Amino acid sequence: MAAPHDHAVIFYDHDSEIVSAVAAYAHEGLQAGDGVLLVATPAHRSAISAALEDLGTDVAALVESGRLDLRDAQTVLDDFRPEGRLDLERFEDEMRTEVGAATGGGRRVRLFGEMVTLLWQEGDVGGAVHLETIWNDVIADHDVGLLCSYPTALLASAGLAEIRETCALHSEVLAPTTYGSTRPLPADPGEHVADLATAQRTEVFVPTTAAVTAARRFVGATLEHWELDHIAADALLVVSEMATNAVLHAGSPFRVFIHHSPGVLHLSVRDAQRGWFEQGRPTDAEVNGRGVSIVEAVAERWGCDAVSDGKVVWAEISTGV
Structure with a gap:
């Protein structure tokens, strides 16, 4: 070929x-x-x-x-x-x-x-x-x-x-031009705060660096719609690191999945590369390579699970709701 x-x-x-x-x-x-x-x-x-x-x-x-x-x-x-x-x-x-x-x-x-x-x-x-x-x-x-x-x-x-x-x-x-857009995503009319105990959303992104920004926008818009803005900063930090790992280390498209159950927000990123969430070893002067450490510091629980066609990196964040 x-x-x-x-x-x-x-x-x-x-x-x-x-x-x-x-x-x-x-x-x-x-x-x-x-x-x-x-x-x-x-x-x-x-x-x-x-x-x-x-x-x-x-x-x-x-x-x-x-x-x-x-x-x-x-x-x-x-x-x-x-x-x-x-x-x-x-x-x-x-x-x-x-x-x-x-x-x-x-x-x-x-x-x-x-x-x-x-x-x-x-x-x-x-x-x-x-x-x-x-x-x-x-x-x-x-x-x-x-x-x-x-x-x-x-x-x-x-x-x-x-x-x-x-x-x-x-x-x-x-990537789609919307990946670089700053306009808010439209709310899904099928989702209501009254249904928050079972609320969930998912989206697939192609492997470009712009996809990390798009994934953040997707998560941020979802949390705003669910009235969970108070955990948005932590959630966006976590999804940024997981999405960056999928694009830069796995070189893979990825699926972001968001689920809210009472008191907990579950975030996961699935990609098509078998292995583990890459642990970088940056020096004190380096900014990149700290993804695992950041997720560990922010999430209540997190993990990396092998699946038949790749891996799923997940994290849980307390919502208090």
Whole structure:
């Protein structure tokens, strides 16, 4: 399997994010003289075309000249599985031929594809991983940039190991723009303080440094909604250390789980790396590497449990409620 070349992936919360990102990506390539192939859903193709027009691109003229190629992701995907099974060998052969022809004469090509997204939506994450692997093999010997995307709504039902493998097949993982947002998260209307004895929430985050801030925001917004602001400082410190361990030491996506039972807040971070919560050995002058010590100092109880596909680091904080 070829290592990721120029193959980025964007995880997004809202369609407007991916439309804006792909339009900018395609516009930059067209301005530089690159060929651009966009294999997207009908709604995204239409929105991206409109965004390109807003950027001053004559979409119809570029399509006519062959510089811009717009294709339907579902049609292309189905063409490679005429009997319901994805023909990966045929896909690789045809894409090698097409990419080779498109880059002939030294022209660079930019690709965007949502076939892998459709496979995830169908529950065929394994098929998507195989397709991502083949793309790496196809583009390795050509001047090609490839951009893929996945809505974060799909992460909840995918395994952390599958998300981790998908991320590892890309040269760059781009987090949702909301990871860096300072706007408060909307409260879940299904949760009420009257139900606090059984209140719980969970969220999956992709392995980027921005995910630590996003995890803090998720926990902070949840505690505010549950009227547990008085323990927010301790809880945010604990989740920061556990999330940082997942990203920096495990190199893994992670799931944050928050549960409140009478008098106790239970926080846990599950990642896809077997082992233990890394204990750093910093010098007196070093700031980083103190995660275990911080969790030990703040939590009433804490631990690290091995699970079949990784580990769960957990901590309990007294709420007095």
